[in-house]
Amino acid sequence: MPEAAIRKRPQQISAHVPRTLTEALDPAWLTTVLAGFSGGRVVSGVETVEVIRTVATKVRFTVTFEGGESGAFCLKGLLDVDETTARGGPTCVLEADFYGRIAPTVDLTVPDCVATVIDREGRQAVTVMLDLIGQGATFCSALDSFSADDAVLSLGQLAQLHARSDLLEGADWIRPRVSQLAEMTYVTPETLQELLDGPRGDGLSRQVRSAPRLIAGIRALAARDGQCPQFLVHGDAHAGNVFRLGGGMGLIDWQLLQRGGWALDVAYHVNAVLCVDVAEAEERRLLGEYLSMMRGHGLAMPCDEEAWRQYREAAIYGYYLWAITRRVDPPIIATFVDRLGKAVTRHESHALLGI
Template identity: 60%
Template structure:
């Protein structure tokens, strides 16, 4: 539901009056359970209704208490809110139960309110939680469920191709990016891999080639920190980078980001074949194994770029993901395949 009143402060978002209007239920008291700050703020809380009904265990997500640079990311929160309202009901992906979203389209800001999965027994993975190859296979099946909803793109033009944006307008100049790659995140990578100009140049042919292929609903940020586990299997959260694109953007990123380098190197071809088999079983037309392997190898550049530019995350996570994805680019010859 669209409303103009999107709070900027956590205190305002947790005020009983605002929550009463957002939820359509009179709330008399709010008890904060946990606050998680990354780029967005996530708050687990209990909302106590005025009629004496049991407390509602909820989780609210928004760009709260942030600076102006953080607030500029508002369109990504609008996209996440629209995912829950306009896409999630039509795909078989396991996601948090969406209660409501409050959206100000003119200001391009939104807040999403969901059921608290932890209160329901779910466990959230941390970004560096150990994954086995079987764990990654299970979460690839969730990505396949999303990708199989590609038909939804036809009437949802707001789901755009982000890889084109990255290629045309990179977040950072080559000099700024090189400064980041020269910090500890680039340790252990070869000089040709940690070359910022080469990485930015590779985005252009990647975007061009990706745009000629079948387009899918792509999560866009499928690392372990965006996975939760339940008794019925894994699910996906954080839909701010939802986009249209080739399936390999998600698959290459996910395999390399969830697995230690040596396990990814040993298991990635098998995992790719598993994903392709799941997609074909869903009636999707997919490339043959060798073509898919090439697309996978090229797409590793996407995740490497995302973590090379990342600044507002704990350094150990940045360093680990940049190392894993950069090692994938080296191992798979991604730059060479893209002609840079």
């Protein structure tokens, strides 16, 4: 990957934001969007390689330009979705803005973004990147093996991000997501309880499966987090948003980019990427590794015991995110809810937050 200092800013294209996969793969539309990358050459052919649909659609594809040269890309956006899902468009705008405003200035391993297409009035966007898999990258998932040594590498990426929290100054578009979660109404207590009473909650205690307690916990965490020093936070650093490339690791999926306490990322990440017994045995050491990295970047961090308390409280954040998740394969949801719910149990997160 190129160094952050020389990573090019993607072209921000004034074009229609596609709403369907057919529109997104239209050669004429791609000719406009890829003009800055291709030098204005016409796209003469498009071939779909893979389509991955969760909430957003990720489509890997190749294009052939006039003259015979080809390129491999990945496009991400809300394609072929219903009206309710389309309301999530602001998260796609947030991700496009990350690639346009933040990624070129931070020393992170992320996909090379070649273009963003943003409709700010309509609150929709798509992002076009070079295809990582074509570059030899492999993506992690909740069901992959992830060691504590792997976690040191991925925590290094989070530390690089957190260390550039000076970028928050004047960046009002990066908001405190945890407080928004605490105030949201689209997942009712009744719906949340129904989800927790399903298979995803198997193996967790009745107290941790309580929707009212979880809602009270995320609200208490939001109140405390708002009083902490604010960092540039990924917000969704589970294993599925990590990739391996060239012996290192990188991060994808910036739709929950936010400002907040460092522990939101670290507690969520450690307990999502590691199985429960490894997390329990290694998390204190991993927290120490992260704190050392941050101090090495010149940041003042809390003492080890205060950091441990913040880490234990913050476990509720990741648990809440996965407790409310619906549009992901059930085995992945169940894995993350189990790991994060058991972290909340182990750390007595509710009690630390006064719940």
